[in-house]
Amino acid sequence: MIDTLRTVIQANGLIVAFLIVGLAVWxxxxxxxxxxxxxxxxxxxxxxxxxxxxxxxGLATGGSRGVADIGLLAGIGLMGGGMMxxxxxxxxxxxxxxxxxxxxGVVGVVSILAGVLVSFIAGALIALAFGYTDAESITTIGAGxxxxxxxxxxxxxxxxxxxxxxxxxxxGVVKSILVxxxxxxxxxxxxxxxxxSAMVFGGLMGTTSxxxxxxxxxxxxxVPYGAMTATFYTGVGCLLGxxxxxxxxxxxx
Amino acid sequence: xxxxxxxxxxxxLLAGLYLGELLGQLLGVQANVGGVGLxxxxxxxxxxxxxxxxxxxxxxGEGVKFWGAMYIPIVVAMAASQNVVAAASGGILxxxxxxxxxxxxxxxxxxxxxxxxQSPPLPPLEQNHD
Numbered sequence: 001m002i003d004t005l006r007t008v009i010q011a012n013g014l015i016v017a018f019l020i021v022g023l024a025v026w027x028x029x030x031x032x033x034x035x036x037x038x039x040x041x042x043x044x045x046x047x048x049x050x051x052x053x054x055x056x057x058g059l060a061t062g063g064s065r066g067v068a069d070i071g072l073l074a075g076i077g078l079m080g081g082g083m084m085x086x087x088x089x090x091x092x093x094x095x096x097x098x099x100x101x102x103x104x105g106v107v108g109v110v111s112i113l114a115g116v117l118v119s120f121i122a123g124a125l126i127a128l129a130f131g132y133t134d135a136e137s138i139t140t141i142g143a144g145x146x147x148x149x150x151x152x153x154x155x156x157x158x159x160x161x162x163x164x165x166x167x168x169x170x171x172g173v174v175k176s177i178l179v180x181x182x183x184x185x186x187x188x189x190x191x192x193x194x195x196x197s198a199m200v201f202g203g204l205m206g207t208t209s210x211x212x213x214x215x216x217x218x219x220x221x222x223v224p225y226g227a228m229t230a231t232f233y234t235g236v237g238c239l240l241g242x243x244x245x246x247x248x249x250x251x252x253x
Numbered sequence: 254x255x256x257x258x259x260x261x262x263x264x265x266l267l268a269g270l271y272l273g274e275l276l277g278q279l280l281g282v283q284a285n286v287g288g289v290g291l292x293x294x295x296x297x298x299x300x301x302x303x304x305x306x307x308x309x310x311x312x313x314g315e316g317v318k319f320w321g322a323m324y325i326p327i328v329v330a331m332a333a334s335q336n337v338v339a340a341a342s343g344g345i346l347x348x349x350x351x352x353x354x355x356x357x358x359x360x361x362x363x364x365x366x367x368x369x370x371q372s373p374p375l376p377p378l379e380q381n382h383d
Contacts, residue, residue, distance in 0.1 A: 055337040058339075077330075080332070080334045085331050094262075097297075119358060122353040144350065145350045167346060169339070170339050171347040171351045171354075173339055173351070177337065178355045194373060204361050213328050213331065216328045230290075231289040231290035
């Protein structure tokens, strides 16, 4: 009987994911009402619950894809994978007015450049503080603080060692998770309550998963604006990391 | 027909991702440059175009809105498939680099938001309606 159940679950991974995530969201909204009187948004609790589950699953399986590495929950990896994430993000743009985007266009571009630059400098300074002196390692760790994709792309391009690349990826993942968890907490203090500041926010943070999760937990109506600028960030980072930023670091050390 | 809206959404995403890949190759970058952003722009333009009306209103529009409403559950599933252990075990350097980058970026949001035309705050959100 158990074997039959297992067969059904394994053959219907995505459907199982809908059920499990549905239950997790229900539980989170209930906890939000019951314990915080709605002060902490249900979706923020649900995302936190997801991260905790991913941590527990990572410890248990030794894998890198959270609960998706547990055979019976593999469908969650499909539901939360890049394909569905992008499909969901794009659909949130439905109903957005073109004029709203055009208004924040220039400041959006500025925020992407500023975001890549400050994150890179932050990462590079930490690398220096930890005793790295070669331009390749400093640049790669700086690039990792941009996003966990920019780190390895830059590191591979300029020939950094694999343990430094691993550090860069870890820095990027820390950033992405921190943005998911921290955004609803700081939103009020940084004026993140309108489309224009959401576009600036997306451009400065850049991590698509972080921005997607953080804004969803803050106010889902801000998602399309933040996501729009954030999706350009990794590309700009990959463009600047192994080129301009590497040359500058090499000239300085 | 609901599928018309879903198909429009799919067309926008595929076209955007393709453009993003081409843009990446053109710039010599190993990444998709703004594919999702371009797809969103296409959907915004389609949503405002009178010609696309049959694909964006009525049942077809519901097909797009359904996926918009599925967005948070998808993000929850995404959070559950992150490599949280690697982030926690990357050592103090990785944690500090990530934390510092996020703090500085948070601090810059109100600074940069001051530039350009301002948009008014959205009306308060009602819990539970989603």
